[in-house]
Amino acid sequence: MGDYSPSFYVRALFDTPWKAHNSIIRHLMIPVARLKFALAGIPWRRGWLLYGLPVLLKHRQSTITLGDRLSLRSTLRSNPLAPNHPVVLCTWRAGARIIIGDDFGMTGGSIVAEQEIVIGNRVTIGANCTIMDTDFHPLDPQARYERPYDAATAPVRIEDDVFVGMNCLILKGVTIG
Template identity: 40%
Template sequence: MNPLFRFSGLRKVTYLLQNAVFNWLYAGRLGTSIKIFGIPLLQVPNWKNVRVGQGVWLISDSYFSEPGISHPVLIRLLNDSARLSIGDNVGISGGGICVQTEVIIGNDVMLGANTFITDTDFHPLLAENRRFSDANIRTRPVLIEDNVFIGMNSLILKGVHIGRNSVIGAGSVVSHDVPANEIWAGNPARFVKRLPVGPSGPEADTAAVAAQVAVLSSAS
């Protein structure tokens, strides 16, 4: 049995029906291989600019997330020309993605609970017009390459490029590029250590797990 359904009774039946309905509603736009748990908030003015790969999970209820989440999955494209690409086997738990220009997420990316990604500042920086003006808002695309693991409650800001296989520690604020095969953590996120570069498969998985444990140990 899927470990997400360890609870039983009426609650289980209710969630199964709810998930079936939302998977059916979004199948035409996101594909039949996407798995929706809970009720996401998807606001997309132009679905032609959204690409979602195979095996993507959107988890919008704490019953389906081991650490719990603070809000449903939020995917919001802020205009008709904004573009979003999500690769294969990506998991999003209570995360948020707001796109003004473009956000690209590669294959096999793990977004920890409540991770938020945006390519815009949302407001101008100058004090005299930041509350009421949409002019001079800084925006730069975000690129997250394959096999990246972003720890829960992290924030990925505009213009960031995270290289493949890298790990972002929980609660980090990432405002600068992260090279491939590195661990970064903190606010603002800084370099922690290099990840071992080895073969794909079980050995690579073991190295990645060891690196994640090291990040958690140093943070505690």
């Protein structure tokens, strides 16, 4: 067992000063983050840790449900793997759903639902991953010209206790776990 006395935490503060900086900024941003989530119609939950502000692109007639103890790292300084952009949560169309369980963590990356993306409990998504349930545009060139928004979609499921490594791309119709 490690020494988790107060002196351990003081020593860690001096050994890793960027963590102190991240913690101060995170606490200062809580009111802004709470307002941002409220304006998007996403209720604030217990134990959330946000490092930087995620991008919330929510269709008014869609649902984003996030569980307790969420951790979203959206800044370069928040993780040594350096996310290349903030976390993006996007519901692209009316009726789209993103449902994420408890104890979820993500560094950078995007989750884009046109239909439905369900992520279970205790899931970790590595830096710069993209999860999407749509092709965004038809693959056929003629269809892209005639019906540019008529793309194939299929739900995505990531079950409990999954760890997705960094820079992964998870496409429509996939189930992991």
